[in-house]
Amino acid sequence: MTGEAGAAPAMLSLVDVRKSYVTGPVAAEVLRGVRLDVHRGDLVSIMGPSGCGKSTLMNIIGLLDRPTSGSYFLNGRATGGMSDSELSGLRNVSIGFVFQSFHLLPRLTAWENVAVPLIYRSTGSAGMRRRALDMLDKLGMGDRVDHRPAELSGGQQQRVAIARALVGAPDILLADEPTGALDAETGGEIMRLLVRLNEAEGLSAIIITHDRDVARQCARHIRMVDGVLSEVARRAASAAETG
Amino acid sequence: MTRLARANLKEAASSLLAGRQRTLLALIGIAVGVGSVVAMMSVGIIVRDESLSKFRELGTDILSVSLRYAEGAKDRSVVTTDDALGLAALPTIARAAPYVISHGQASLAGKAVLEVSVIGATAAMADLNKLKVESGRHISDLDHRRYFCVVGSEVAAVARAAGIGRIVGESVTVEGVVYTAVGVLRRTPRGMRRFDADRAVIIPISTARRVFTWPEIRDITARMSEGAHHVAAAREIGDYFRRGPDGPVVRVESAEELIERMYEQMRLFALLLGSVGSISLFVGGIGVMNVMLVSVTERRLEIGIRRALGARRADIQSQFLIESVMLSTVGGLIGIGAGVAATWGICEFTGWTFRVSTQAMGLGVGVAGAAGVLFGFSPAYQAARLDPVAALRGR
Ligand SMILES: Nc1ncnc2c1ncn2[C@@H]1O[C@H](COP(=O)(O)OP(=O)(O)O)[C@@H](O)[C@H]1O
Ligand SMILES: [Mg+2]
Numbered sequence: 001m002t003g004e005a006g007a008a009p010a011m012l013s014l015v016d017v018r019k020s021y022v023t024g025p026v027a028a029e030v031l032r033g034v035r036l037d038v039h040r041g042d043l044v045s046i047m048g049p050s051g052c053g054k055s056t057l058m059n060i061i062g063l064l065d066r067p068t069s070g071s072y073f074l075n076g077r078a079t080g081g082m083s084d085s086e087l088s089g090l091r092n093v094s095i096g097f098v099f100q101s102f103h104l105l106p107r108l109t110a111w112e113n114v115a116v117p118l119i120y121r122s123t124g125s126a127g128m129r130r131r132a133l134d135m136l137d138k139l140g141m142g143d144r145v146d147h148r149p150a151e152l153s154g155g156q157q158q159r160v161a162i163a164r165a166l167v168g169a170p171d172i173l174l175a176d177e178p179t180g181a182l183d184a185e186t187g188g189e190i191m192r193l194l195v196r197l198n199e200a201e202g203l204s205a206i207i208i209t210h211d212r213d214v215a216r217q218c219a220r221h222i223r224m225v226d227g228v229l230s231e232v233a234r235r236a237a238s239a240a241e242t243g
Numbered sequence: 244m245t246r247l248a249r250a251n252l253k254e255a256a257s258s259l260l261a262g263r264q265r266t267l268l269a270l271i272g273i274a275v276g277v278g279s280v281v282a283m284m285s286v287g288i289i290v291r292d293e294s295l296s297k298f299r300e301l302g303t304d305i306l307s308v309s310l311r312y313a314e315g316a317k318d319r320s321v322v323t324t325d326d327a328l329g330l331a332a333l334p335t336i337a338r339a340a341p342y343v344i345s346h347g348q349a350s351l352a353g354k355a356v357l358e359v360s361v362i363g364a365t366a367a368m369a370d371l372n373k374l375k376v377e378s379g380r381h382i383s384d385l386d387h388r389r390y391f392c393v394v395g396s397e398v399a400a401v402a403r404a405a406g407i408g409r410i411v412g413e414s415v416t417v418e419g420v421v422y423t424a425v426g427v428l429r430r431t432p433r434g435m436r437r438f439d440a441d442r443a444v445i446i447p448i449s450t451a452r453r454v455f456t457w458p459e460i461r462d463i464t465a466r467m468s469e470g471a472h473h474v475a476a477a478r479e480i481g482d483y484f485r486r487g488p489d490g491p492v493v494r495v496e497s498a499e500e501l502i503e504r505m506y507e508q509m510r511l512f513a514l515l516l517g518s519v520g521s522i523s524l525f526v527g528g529i530g531v532m533n534v535m536l537v538s539v540t541e542r543r544l545e546i547g548i549r550r551a552l553g554a555r556r557a558d559i560q561s562q563f564l565i566e567s568v569m570l571s572t573v574g575g576l577i578g579i580g581a582g583v584a585a586t587w588g589i590c591e592f593t594g595w596t597f598r599v600s601t602q603a604m605g606l607g608v609g610v611a612g613a614a615g616v617l618f619g620f621s622p623a624y625q626a627a628r629l630d631p632v633a634a635l636r637g638r
Contacts (some may be wrong), residue, residue: 027496064635065632085555088554089555092552097551103547107257120558
């Protein structure tokens with residue numbers, strides 16, 4: 001992980017990705033030729049007006065959806081021809097999702113929520129609880145492991161959700177407006193947490209946001225307009241380059 | 244699968260509890276259905292055992308003949324001992340044992356007192372009823388009109404409890420008549436007999452016909468000739484006793500006929516239970532399907548989340564299948580209880596010997612599980628096929 005971002009092969013690479021939805025007589029093209037390279041240790045923010053296709057892009061990057069055309073390479077592998085089951089497996093090991101409204105399972109405790117991704121691993125259940133507890137501890141939630149989501153504040157729920165996204169050591173964290181449901185202060189804390197994880201541990205992440213302050217904290221800042229991306233800022237501040 | 248099962252069990256249970264009324268309806272349907280299946284199979288097994296034991300006790304070739312006289316029947320129409328013994332001359336009958344039966348208080352050596360059946364019998368009685376002596380001897384045809392008796396095992400036990408060590412040679416008084424005991428019977432299961440041999444005092448039929456208030460021969464045990472059919476034998480016996488308008492009404496029962504009747508009864512129960520069971524199972528199954536469909540709809544977001552976290556379609560499918568199997572298995576367990584209870588009730592009604600059949604209970608669990616898989620499949624499949632993006636958006 002040395003040198004400039006462009007030198008090493010990208011961990012994640014989208015080439016001319018298009019996505020259109022057929023609603024009614026015409027097909028609406030939401031993504032119109034997206035190009036994006038993300039390297040290990042990148043912290044990327046994406047801003048754009050509501051309805052411009054940010055979540056659509058995120059779902060494609062997260063392997064929940066497939067592009068209408070174009071290619072998507074993850075760790076050098078083309079994902080286009082993969083079966084649903086292969087995509088699920090890859091999602092499980094490579095992707096960590098964080099959602100705006102947390103999306104914890106209401107009937108499970110904090111640690112059980114964190115352990116859910118591990119259930120779907122073929123590597124067995126050994127140490128599942130231990131790993132979940134360690135991850136919660138790391139995110140400052142060590143004293144709330146047996147609480148249910150309803151017993152936690154929004155900020156705490158989002159920490160549990162981040163723990164769940166990270167427990168399987170994914171290649172990249174995808175956060176779609178992670179602070180959108182939080183007040184400014186709590187949102188700021190969550191953002192600082194992600195930045196710290198990026199700087200200290202080289203966590204790669206793409207963060208969709210409406211908040212200029214949030215975007216500014218990310219080394220790469222991308223705008224999305226009319227279904228295409230344009231990089232507006234790029235600082236040499238990511239963990240890979242400083243480390 | 245087991246790892247997943249354990250992780251999902253709690254989730255499944257609480258989700259089922261959330262939809263209480265729907266769940267209850269599904270449970271009742273499955274329970275009644277499984278209960279019927281369990282009862283049906285249990286009754287089948289009980290009847291099979293019962294008929295086997297009847298065959299074993301008496302053999303298939305024994306007939307029980309009963310004669311009923313019209314009130315004020317003329318003397319000449321009454322059947323004599325020799326008439327009854329004459330049955331053996333019929334081609335379908337090998338041996339006949341007429342007997343007369345009465346009830347009364349017996350006292351032994353003036354000490355022990357108990358209620359007994361007094362049987363006036365011929366020598367053939369012991370043979371045809373498979374009675375065995377424990378000590379002494381049976382009544383023989385040489386005991387003609389003598390006051391000898393053979394006592395049943397329970398009668399002997401009461402006597403022994405009263406301190407009478409040797410029963411053979413002891414005097415037994417029944418309704419004021421004194422007999423000398425010549426033998427003691429072994430314990431004998433009751434079987435098809437009209438009396439309990441264990442609580443009987445057997446005396447020569449010639450003696451009984453002098454002593455009894457009602458000496459008419461009303462009962463004959465007969466053994467058929469080899470290869471004879473019980474229907475043919477019954478016809479011959481009927482013809483034999485036909486003596487004009489005052490003659491006795493003849494009824495012939497055979498082990499085979501009893502068993503046939505039992506099977507007929509069983510088929511009736513099976514038909515009833517089978518139809519109730521299949522309808523309930525279907526209704527319960529639809530209930531399970533409904534519960535599961537609602538569960539899938541209510542948990543679209545959960546499905547989306549799990550898919551985003553890496554659950555494959557197969558994982559989602561098995562999660563919901565486990566849930567429906569769990570639901571129907573709980574119904575099945577309740578149903579097993581109900582089925583055992585129903586079996587007990589049927590046995591009370593028919594007089595069959597109740598027993599719990601593990602085979603039937605196993606079948607109950609199997610049927611419940613199968614219903615869970617069958618009716619849970621479509622909802623589980625729908626859950627698995629949900630588009631994760633749409634599910635996450637709550638659409
Ligand atoms: N399943 C779908 N069918 C039709 N249109 C869709 C579908 N999903 C998203 N869209 C449309 O695509 C556009 C982009 O949506 P989205 O990616 O959610 O935007 P953003 O996250 O940037 O607000 C919107 O106009 C939305 O209505
Ligand atoms: Mg969005």
